[in-house]
Amino acid sequence: MNFKSGFIALMGSPNVGKSTLLNTLVGTKVAIVSKKPQTTRNRITGVLTRSDYQMIFMDTPGLQTPKNKLGEFMLKTAEQTARDVDAVLFIADARVGVRERDQEVLERLSKRDIPLVIALNKIDATDAERIAEVEETLRQYGSEIFRISAKETLGVKELVEHLKKYLVEGPMYYPADMISDQPEQVIAAELIREKALKSLGKEIPHGIGVEVEKLEREEDRDLTNIDAVIYCEKESHKGIIIGAGGRMLKKIASAAREDMQMLFGGKVFLQVWVKVKPDWRNKTSILHTLGYREN
Numbered sequence: 477m478n479f480k481s482g483f484i485a486l487m488g489s490p491n492v493g494k495s496t497l498l499n500t501l502v503g504t505k506v507a508i509v510s511k512k513p514q515t516t517r518n519r520i521t522g523v524l525t526r527s528d529y530q531m532i533f534m535d536t537p538g539l540q541t542p543k544n545k546l547g548e549f550m551l552k553t554a555e556q557t558a559r560d561v562d563a564v565l566f567i568a569d570a571r572v573g574v575r576e577r578d579q580e581v582l583e584r585l586s587k588r589d590i591p592l593v594i595a596l597n598k599i600d601a602t603d604a605e606r607i608a609e610v611e612e613t614l615r616q617y618g619s620e621i622f623r624i625s626a627k628e629t630l631g632v633k634e635l636v637e638h639l640k641k642y643l644v645e646g647p648m649y650y651p652a653d654m655i656s657d658q659p660e661q662v663i664a665a666e667l668i669r670e671k672a673l674k675s676l677g678k679e680i681p682h683g684i685g686v687e688v689e690k691l692e693r694e695e696d697r698d699l700t701n702i703d704a705v706i707y708c709e710k711e712s713h714k715g716i717i718i719g720a721g722g723r724m725l726k727k728i729a730s731a732a733r734e735d736m737q738m739l740f741g742g743k744v745f746l747q748v749w750v751k752v753k754p755d756w757r758n759k760t761s762i763l764h765t766l767g768y769r770e771n
């Protein structure tokens with residue numbers, strides 16, 4: 477059987493249990509990313525790797541009505557994330573029910589081509605009648621509703637089994653053990669990958685992977701140095717990723733660096749290389765190196 481992988485966006489209002497579920501799914505504490513308080517509200521990625529599949533979860537910020545620039549940024553990030561994934565997992569709180577904001581978001585999500593799966597969380601703290609009532613409201617947005625408790629790990633296995641259906645044949649984007657050791661590296665890599673996919677359109681669909689080789693902080697200068705490599709499968713793809721005069725790569729790196737600065741705080745010095753590795757996920761040898769500096 478071939479390896480499958482995919483990206484799944486976690487969406488839902490603040491406090492419904494997205495971080496708890498992410499931690500339950502991935503089995504490690506990934507929700508602590510930065511020391512800066514507001515940055516924990518940005519996107520966090522959790523990776524669930526098994527022998528035959530890898531699920532990459534994007535934890536989007538809460539869907540509250542934006543009150544300021546940061547709020548606007550977070551909402552934008554959440555909606556953008558939901559666009560570039562293989563499935564969206566919407567989480568509702570059984571105790572609170574379906575809020576107006578949830579309805580607006582669900583309305584939009586249900587009209588998209590991306591599969592929508594709904595998890596009704598906190599069933600451990602809600603009576604059966606209430607659960608049935610909320611589920612009834614949710615049914616108009618999608619038929620795939622799972623009752624879960626992220627905290628008590630109820631129904632989570634069934635949910636994962638279902639989500640597996642939306643994975644596609646593809647690479648192991650991240651090393652199996654990466655998330656527990658270096659969440660920041662994973663997030664930095666994902667940001668670059670996201671910017672690359674967005675800028676490149678459908679030209680190079682699943683053929684790229686990003687690896688962050690170095691992420692070092694210089695606390696005294698409030699600076700983070702990041703070295704990353706975009707792996708692609710063909711020489712022709714490398715040309716497209718770099719672009720005429722290096723413009724495409726510059727665009728990708730600039731956009732990624734901007735998000736990284738939001739996420740990590742302080743300044744980010746980012747260098748991105750593009751390397752061709754036809755089977756990049758299995759081989760360790762680097763066939764070709766092309767340097768590019770972005771600052």
Ligand SMILES: Nc1nc2c(ncn2[C@@H]2O[C@H](COP(=O)(O)OP(=O)(O)OP(=O)(O)O)[C@@H](O)[C@H]2O)c(=O)[nH]1
Nearest residue numbers: 489490491492493494495496538598601625626627
């Ligand atoms: N009883 C119960 N409480 C839960 C469950 N899942 C999460 N919680 C609690 O709900 C609260 C919010 O959980 P979080 O995981 O931080 O929610 P979130 O959606 O990530 O919140 P934001 O970061 O604000 O978007 C915490 O107090 C959790 O302990 C659950 O399944 N059952």
